Amino acid sequence: MRTLIIAEHDGQHLNEQVARAVTAAQHWQQPVDVLIAAAQADGLAAQAAALQGVSTVLVATDAALQHPTAEHLAALVVPLAANYSVVLAAHSAFSKNVLPRVAALLDVNMLSDVIEIVNSNTYVRGIYAGNVLATVQSSDAKQVLTVRASKFSAAATGANAAIQSVTAPAAPEGSRWVAEAFNKSERPPLAAAKVVVSGGRALGSADAFKDVLAPLADKLHAAIGASRAAVDSGYAPNDLQVGQTGVVVAPELYIAVGISGAIQHAYGMKDSKVVVAINQDPEAQIFKIADYGLVADLFEAVPQLTAAL
Amino acid sequence: MKALVAIKRVVDYNIQVRVKADGSDVDIEGVKMGVNPFDENAIEEAIRLKEKGIVTEIVAVTIGAATHQDILRHALAMGVDRVTLVETANSLAPLAVAKVLKAVVEREQPALILLGKQAIDDDAGQTGQMLAALLNLPQATYASQITIAENQATVVREIDGGTQTLSVSLPAVITADLRLNEPRYVKLPNLMMARKKPIETLPLDSLNLSLTHSVQQLKVAAPPERPAGVMVKDVNELLSKLRTHEGLLP
Numbered sequence: 001m002r003t004l005i006i007a008e009h010d011g012q013h014l015n016e017q018v019a020r021a022v023t024a025a026q027h028w029q030q031p032v033d034v035l036i037a038a039a040q041a042d043g044l045a046a047q048a049a050a051l052q053g054v055s056t057v058l059v060a061t062d063a064a065l066q067h068p069t070a071e072h073l074a075a076l077v078v079p080l081a082a083n084y085s086v087v088l089a090a091h092s093a094f095s096k097n098v099l100p101r102v103a104a105l106l107d108v109n110m111l112s113d114v115i116e117i118v119n120s121n122t123y124v125r126g127i128y129a130g131n132v133l134a135t136v137q138s139s140d141a142k143q144v145l146t147v148r149a150s151k152f153s154a155a156a157t158g159a160n161a162a163i164q165s166v167t168a169p170a171a172p173e174g175s176r177w178v179a180e181a182f183n184k185s186e187r188p189p190l191a192a193a194k195v196v197v198s199g200g201r202a203l204g205s206a207d208a209f210k211d212v213l214a215p216l217a218d219k220l221h222a223a224i225g226a227s228r229a230a231v232d233s234g235y236a237p238n239d240l241q242v243g244q245t246g247v248v249v250a251p252e253l254y255i256a257v258g259i260s261g262a263i264q265h266a267y268g269m270k271d272s273k274v275v276v277a278i279n280q281d282p283e284a285q286i287f288k289i290a291d292y293g294l295v296a297d298l299f300e301a302v303p304q305l306t307a308a309l
Numbered sequence: 310m311k312a313l314v315a316i317k318r319v320v321d322y323n324i325q326v327r328v329k330a331d332g333s334d335v336d337i338e339g340v341k342m343g344v345n346p347f348d349e350n351a352i353e354e355a356i357r358l359k360e361k362g363i364v365t366e367i368v369a370v371t372i373g374a375a376t377h378q379d380i381l382r383h384a385l386a387m388g389v390d391r392v393t394l395v396e397t398a399n400s401l402a403p404l405a406v407a408k409v410l411k412a413v414v415e416r417e418q419p420a421l422i423l424l425g426k427q428a429i430d431d432d433a434g435q436t437g438q439m440l441a442a443l444l445n446l447p448q449a450t451y452a453s454q455i456t457i458a459e460n461q462a463t464v465v466r467e468i469d470g471g472t473q474t475l476s477v478s479l480p481a482v483i484t485a486d487l488r489l490n491e492p493r494y495v496k497l498p499n500l501m502m503a504r505k506k507p508i509e510t511l512p513l514d515s516l517n518l519s520l521t522h523s524v525q526q527l528k529v530a531a532p533p534e535r536p537a538g539v540m541v542k543d544v545n546e547l548l549s550k551l552r553t554h555e556g557l558l559p
Contacts, residue, residue: 069475070438070448093468097450100403100438109404109524112433122527127431128326132335135527174478175447178463182471191469220558228487238453238488239470244429245347245487247469253557263325270535274554276547291538294547304544309558 001085002031002055006077007048008094011038011066014047016192017090017149019157022053024147027117028086031055034161037076037168039066049161057161062168067177074101075169081106081142091146091248092191099146108140113248115151129244130267149191150250150271183237190240193223195253198242198269201229202258202280202298209235212302213257219309225249225269227259243268258298261286278302310420310479312355312364314389315410315440316348316371318380319430332528335430344380347425349387350485353492354455355423356388363457364421366390370413372406374398378508385503386495392506397513403431405520407439412516414444419480421462426451426484437484447477453488 003025008015018034025032033056034048041059048057060076077098081087087102089095091113103110115133116124122137123145190196197217203209209230217224226236228243242249244264254272259265261277261284269275270289277290278301287293294301320326321341329336344352358364369384371377372395381392395409414422422444427434441448449455449464453472456463457479466473467486477483541547551558 067473070441070450074442093451096434097438097448100435101442101448103435104404104407104439104442107404109402110433110435110439111524112435125432126532127529128320128335129429129432130532131325132328132529133532134529136524137527138524140523172447174481175449176476178474178476180468180471180473189470238467238472244432245427253551253554264322270532274551274557275535275538276551287538287540289535289538291535292547292550293538293540294542294544295540296543301544305548308544308548 002033002083003028003086003088004080004084005032005034006073006087006089006095006098007034007036007044008090008092009036009038009044011040012043014044015090015092016154016189017092018048019051019154020149020152021088021090021147022051022155023152024117025086025088026053028120030085033058035060035077035080037065037068037073039063045163049163050157050159051161052156052159054159054161057163058166059163060166060168064171065168067180069171069175069177070097070101071172071175073098074105075172077102078105080166084142086143088145088147090149095146099144103144106142106144108142108144109138111136111138111145114145114147126267129263130270131263148248150248183239187217188221188223190223190225190242190247190249193249194251195220195222196225196242196249196251196269196272197222197255197257198225198227198259199230199236199257200227200259201233203230203235206235212299216255216302216306219306227265256286256290257302259286260284261289310364311366311368311417312358312421312423313414313417313419314348314351314355314367314369314384315422315424315436316352316369316380316384317345317425317428318342318371318373318377319345319428322346322429328529328531332530334526335529342379344383345425345428347427347485347487349492350487350489351423351425352384352387352389353490354485355421357490358457359388368393368417368419370395370410372397372401372409381508382500382503383495385506386499387493391509393509393511395511395513395516401520402522402524403433403435404439405522406436407443408518408520409513409516410436410440411443412518414440421479422482424482424484426486437482441482444482447481449475449477449481450484451486452483453486455483455489
């Protein structure tokens, strides 16, 4: 049998996590195909075909796939799944929306946000906000799963896989894409950044959030993240939230500024290689997971740090 | 229109659970339980739609043991009209939950089906999408804003890097993000009143479903602890420590 990866992209670039999903897919030691559904797929197909370990790139093109609904993607994937024993994607808002729909239509269970593939049907995944690791085994004939990309290295490029077109089904009625609004940023994407500077409620305002954190992030070429408290207070947009209900990051360096370190936040960053916490409260939970802790007023310490870099 | 809200009883979000000594499962004996936070957002949204005159009746449903009645009482106290407990001693995986909910939806015929986007215990985030698939209905997940007009729901969804707006025809399945609303506090008189309201109980067997249990939990473990960190006295010491981590800083 074969393994199918559902590729996420923005119309021009494959999401960086696809290359990581390709690495995860090698565990089954069977041919790995990557499915690209897009309005225009030539460039995307070439990017996927270059990934080492990809056997065939399947391309479905249709104008309606410019902004595909979960219903449309599921209608595309389900018939293809007959040829596959494993269907997987990197865990993201995109795949979380589509894959459970696919799994239900295939009448199989799904495993979300797998952090380790033990064998061909046994996985480790976090439960209770990552405070418990559960080893689970699925006896379904088809394995449908999402993998946490940060736990797998990116497949190298330089390959030249075959590209094959597949028929896109008509878009199902009942659901229509209306609009999208992205928070434009020159910074690296949060989920893929090597350095993340995150702010919490202690920043006190949206202006302070930006004025204090942005210069430090600029110097470090870092992405900016936020705690839920900072997002709920309106200091930072929703999509910067790191945690159980936001983005899970695992950068080389995570600098938590004015973040208390609630379990929901820790879930999203505790796999970072090095964690630095700057907080005025020596009792803050964040110091329990920090490699380096500095008890200080962030409004003094962060500018000092920025100036010294 | 009728709204159905599916809710789950989970360990309170403030509690850090422990694993049992034999690693067989999480120890939740005697731990404080409550409505899954995202499900509370779903209940709140249904109530707000009722207050706007769009929804006429709200039915809440949960699946579990008789002890799960407490969250149905909570839903009643918030403002839900009717509640149903699908009673079973087994814990069900999202696919089985979706199959049970499908049977309830077919019985109730709601125009709007609301769920939380994920439960904070299994963190699966699958049930709403699976239910929509089984019912062959449109889905709108991670909703942070819902507007209903003329049998269409316009839903703003939280996605990576921003938001997306979808228009779905009703009936549809919508899953709530935390950002959707701020759930109301339950007032004591409402809780007293909710105690007197009937709870419909449906034994799971009465639904005649064939549910497969294809996922087995082999063991659970605490994640590896991060080694204890060090406290530094100032920014200079912090910088010198970080610079000793090769490649970490310029």
